[in-house]
Amino acid sequence: MSVRDRARRALRRLVEASATERALISLASLAASVLVGAVIVLVAGRTATCEEAAFVLATPRPFGVPELASVGFCYDPVAVFDRLFLGALGDPASPGWDPLNGRMATTLRETAVLVFTGLSVALAFRAGVFNIGTQGQLVVGALATAVAVLWAATFVAGVVGTVVLVPFGVLVGAVFGGLYGAIPGALKAYADANEVVTTIMLNFIASGVALYLVRSVFKDPASPANQTIPLPDHALFPPLLFAPQFGVSILALLFGLLAAGGVFVLLRRTVFGYDLRASGLQPAAAEYGGVDARRTVVASMTLSGALGGIGGAVYVLMVLGKFQTNVPAYGFDGITVAILAGNNPLGVALAAFLFGVLKSGTTVVQFATDVPPQLVGVLRGLIILFVAMPEFFRLLGRRVLPQDRAGGDAVAADGGSEPTGTDRRGGEP
Amino acid sequence: MIDATRATVARLVGGRRGTIAGATVAVLVALGGLGLLFPASPAGTLARAVFAAGTVASALRLSVPIALAALGGIFAEKSGVINIGLEGLLIVAAFATVYAMDVTDSLVVAFLSGVLASTLLAGLFAVVCIEFRADQIIAGLAVWLIALGLAPFASQVIYEAPNTDSVRTVPTVPELVGALPSAGGLPARIDPPTLGVGVLDAVFAVVVGLLGRVVLFVAEVLLASSLSVYLMVLAVVLSWYVLYRTRFGRWIHASGENPKALDTAGVRVDRVRYAAVLLSGVLSGLGGAALSLGLGQFTGNGATMVNGKGFIAIAPSSRRCCSPGSRPSRTRSSWPTSASPTPSSGSHRSSWSSSYSRWWAGHGSRRRPASITSPARSEGGGFRRLRRHGGARRAKDDSPSSDALAGRSPV
Numbered sequence: 056m057s058v059r060d061r062a063r064r065a066l067r068r069l070v071e072a073s074a075t076e077r078a079l080i081s082l083a084s085l086a087a088s089v090l091v092g093a094v095i096v097l098v099a100g101r102t103a104t105c106e107e108a109a110f111v112l113a114t115p116r117p118f119g120v121p122e123l124a125s126v127g128f129c130y131d132p133v134a135v136f137d138r139l140f141l142g143a144l145g146d147p148a149s150p151g152w153d154p155l156n157g158r159m160a161t162t163l164r165e166t167a168v169l170v171f172t173g174l175s176v177a178l179a180f181r182a183g184v185f186n187i188g189t190q191g192q193l194v195v196g197a198l199a200t201a202v203a204v205l206w207a208a209t210f211v212a213g214v215v216g217t218v219v220l221v222p223f224g225v226l227v228g229a230v231f232g233g234l235y236g237a238i239p240g241a242l243k244a245y246a247d248a249n250e251v252v253t254t255i256m257l258n259f260i261a262s263g264v265a266l267y268l269v270r271s272v273f274k275d276p277a278s279p280a281n282q283t284i285p286l287p288d289h290a291l292f293p294p295l296l297f298a299p300q301f302g303v304s305i306l307a308l309l310f311g312l313l314a315a316g317g318v319f320v321l322l323r324r325t326v327f328g329y330d331l332r333a334s335g336l337q338p339a340a341a342e343y344g345g346v347d348a349r350r351t352v353v354a355s356m357t358l359s360g361a362l363g364g365i366g367g368a369v370y371v372l373m374v375l376g377k378f379q380t381n382v383p384a385y386g387f388d389g390i391t392v393a394i395l396a397g398n399n400p401l402g403v404a405l406a407a408f409l410f411g412v413l414k415s416g417t418t419v420v421q422f423a424t425d426v427p428p429q430l431v432g433v434l435r436g437l438i439i440l441f442v443a444m445p446e447f448f449r450l451l452g453r454r455v456l457p458q459d460r461a462g463g464d465a466v467a468a469d470g471g472s473e474p475t476g477t478d479r480r481g482g483e484p
Numbered sequence: 485m486i487d488a489t490r491a492t493v494a495r496l497v498g499g500r501r502g503t504i505a506g507a508t509v510a511v512l513v514a515l516g517g518l519g520l521l522f523p524a525s526p527a528g529t530l531a532r533a534v535f536a537a538g539t540v541a542s543a544l545r546l547s548v549p550i551a552l553a554a555l556g557g558i559f560a561e562k563s564g565v566i567n568i569g570l571e572g573l574l575i576v577a578a579f580a581t582v583y584a585m586d587v588t589d590s591l592v593v594a595f596l597s598g599v600l601a602s603t604l605l606a607g608l609f610a611v612v613c614i615e616f617r618a619d620q621i622i623a624g625l626a627v628w629l630i631a632l633g634l635a636p637f638a639s640q641v642i643y644e645a646p647n648t649d650s651v652r653t654v655p656t657v658p659e660l661v662g663a664l665p666s667a668g669g670l671p672a673r674i675d676p677p678t679l680g681v682g683v684l685d686a687v688f689a690v691v692v693g694l695l696g697r698v699v700l701f702v703a704e705v706l707l708a709s710s711l712s713v714y715l716m717v718l719a720v721v722l723s724w725y726v727l728y729r730t731r732f733g734r735w736i737h738a739s740g741e742n743p744k745a746l747d748t749a750g751v752r753v754d755r756v757r758y759a760a761v762l763l764s765g766v767l768s769g770l771g772g773a774a775l776s777l778g779l780g781q782f783t784g785n786g787a788t789m790v791n792g793k794g795f796i797a798i799a800p801s802s803r804r805c806c807s808p809g810s811r812p813s814r815t816r817s818s819w820p821t822s823a824s825p826t827p828s829s830g831s832h833r834s835s836w837s838s839s840y841s842r843w844w845a846g847h848g849s850r851r852r853p854a855s856i857t858s859p860a861r862s863e864g865g866g867f868r869r870l871r872r873h874g875g876a877r878r879a880k881d882d883s884p885s886s887d888a889l890a891g892r893s894p895v
Contacts, residue, residue, distance in 0.1 A: 390625060391629070427640030432634075433637055435629050436630030440626035443612065444617070444618040450616075
């Protein structure tokens with residue numbers, strides 16, 4: 056075995072270790088935020104007033120010792136998380152569970168959109184660009200898709216219509232989302248504008264312009280809401296397995312998984328992907344190596360915007376069947392998804408499913424318990440906070456794990472040798 | 485002093501900020517001129533709206549939360565921590581203020597509660613960023629998301645709706661001091677004194693008429709403004725003084741621009757950063773309190789009542805844009821600012837240690853790192869001090885080659 060092969064193998068091992076570590080950190084973050092969330096539920100349960108305590112904490116009574124103290128809480132944290140996670144899947148533990156139930160459908164519906172927004176953020180992130188504007192790109196893509204498909208739906212009908220219109224709508228969403236994403240990209244590349252600020256501001260512009268356009272140009276005269284005319288059924292994603300009223304299509308979900316795989320291949324196996332990652336990790340080195348930094352920034356933002364726009368197209372063609380102002384914050388959730396996934400496209404699919412569960416579970420929590428559904432928003436923030444500080448878990452691991460074996464230290468010290476975490480991926484072919 | 489003034493003027497006129505400010509003034513002057521010349525045209529209508537005292541007073545009122553949060557952002561950013569969680573700080577402060585006002589009905593307690601809530605959250609952000617070396621952008625976003633969930637959650641728990649009950653608002657000066665006339669109660673114009681000499685009277689009429697208009701305009705704006713506006717002006721002046729005229733201000737600058745030098749001077753960089761981030765919490769807290777007490781209610785639907793004001797505040801505090809006092813030329817250099825808003829693409833690398841390594845990367849070509857560390861080591865002070873905050877980690881990246889790979893460079 057040549058030295059080169061050996062080095063390559065060692066490198067690959069490192070990459071895998073890093074991926075495992077990142078997955079562990081994501082899981083630990085989830086667990087930690089659930090714990091903190093439970094504490095918040097308990098504290099809030101003390102603050103709120105209710106007729107009867109939903110949850111009682113009492114001192115244990117072994118061998119007939121009288122109860123010393125008991126505290127009642129208005130909210131039951133166990134019930135909250137039971138509803139949040141199991142309720143979102145339609146209670147998979149119960150007998151007679153139908154995997155095609157309504158809650159599962161909601162979860163998968165949210166997942167399908169979040170995969171695209173998550174990929175959008177992750178791709179830009181990989182290029183070293185912080186695209187907070189996925190929300191705006193999604194809105195632009197969604198409106199463009201709704202209008203374009205409405206126009207095109209008059210020409211074709213039936214199964215042929217579906218085959219033609221759905222890809223057409225997705226394409227239009229991608230083009231418009233991509234163009235809208237290219238604006239902050241160009242501003243960053245050629246005018247040295249901070250993309251965090253420009254993309255956030257472009258979100259406001261997108262929703263404002265969309266509101267104006269829908270209200271004054273594309274408004275459905277038959278509806279009091281600010282929405283476009285509903286699209287005909289043959290222009291929408293066909294609901295293959297699920298009942299049509301759930302607004303979810305396995306095809307869109309598969310398309311999302313395909314996109315995740317596509318972005319993975321693009322980043323790992325193509326020259327463009329290599330350039331993109333190189334500019335993200337070390338712009339100066341990438342430029343020295345011949346990468347056109349400006350063009351890469353614009354291209355990655357365009358691609359990122361296109362993915363956000365596809366998310367909008369899926370939202371219109373699968374969930375709503377029309378464009379409506381007040382689009383849910385899929386773009387912002389996309390940031391959370393991407394961060395939780397460590398910007399790994401395949402991880403995005405998993406993280407999108409988790410956030411699909413959280414979003415769908417929110418409604419279940421709202422129905423089944425008295426706990427305010429905004430709790431899920433807090434959980435989302437906590438997850439990101441914990442993911443942001445891997446050092447916390449490394450410290451914890453160092454405390455908990457005994458230092459008996461040399462490898463034990465290595466696990467902890469892996470955090471210490473952080474630079475490898477970055478140059479690993481940079482050096483990987 | 486004169487030199488300093490001249491330098492400031494030269495920088496203002498020569499810099500991009502000067503261009504922007506000049507363009508703004510030019511547009512306003514052009515609008516005013518057009519409005520005066522053609523009162524009936526759309527320009528005239530627009531000019532009347534723009535130059536109305538009510539418009540200026542509203543603009544001041546609406547700018548209070550943004551300005552205060554931006555001041556906080558400047559403190560954090562100058563110390564080397566980019567605080568993107570300003571939005572979240574505003575949100576928690578806005579809610580806590582209204583809640584405290586509802587419970588105690590005391591303006592001071594309400595403001596203090598808002599400041600306390602915001603500072604606590606800023607403290608969490610500081611610990612996460614400085615102690616656990618989290619990516620500042622991601623941690624800042626987390627702060628925003630937590631606040632975005634927490635404030636409506638608390639409102640739902642306490643008021644059983646995302647919007648709170650209505651409370652008292654911040655009073656204006658005439659509301660506080662009964663003797664002063666209210667904003668609408670000013671005379672329309674000031675009559676010049678008559679002397680009986682025709683020529684003098686005419687001159688007086690013109691001069692007093694013009695001056696009187698300006699004085700009345702300013703007085704009306706001041707009388708219509710709530711105390712929050714005065715608080716904002718005070719905070720701006722104080723912040724400028726602290727940043728540019730005190731030793732603490734110099735520490736803040738140094739901890740952002742050259743933490744190693746500050747460290748060698750014997751000042752704990754992490755403490756300066758903690759102080760700066762906590763200060764950004766205090767200022768954002770004032771901003772959030774002013775925001776919700778300006779309306780007398782906290783509304784928590786959607787993006788809450790803050791609705792992006794914290795993000796707008798990041799723009800002026802962003803080093804790459806127009807942060808006061810930082811020359812654009814510096815931003816491209818290899819100074820160790822950990823405030824680069826570029827994320828490290830998911831690698832959970834501390835931007836702080838990378839700021840050091842970037843410093844090494846930039847200077848390694850000129851001087852070998854060993855020659856920098858060895859004198860310090862022999863003195864026994866500097867090196868130990870360095871070790872205290874992250875020197876041990878950095879010891880590994882002493883070689884410029886690994887830094888070139890690992891560090892993020894400012895884009």
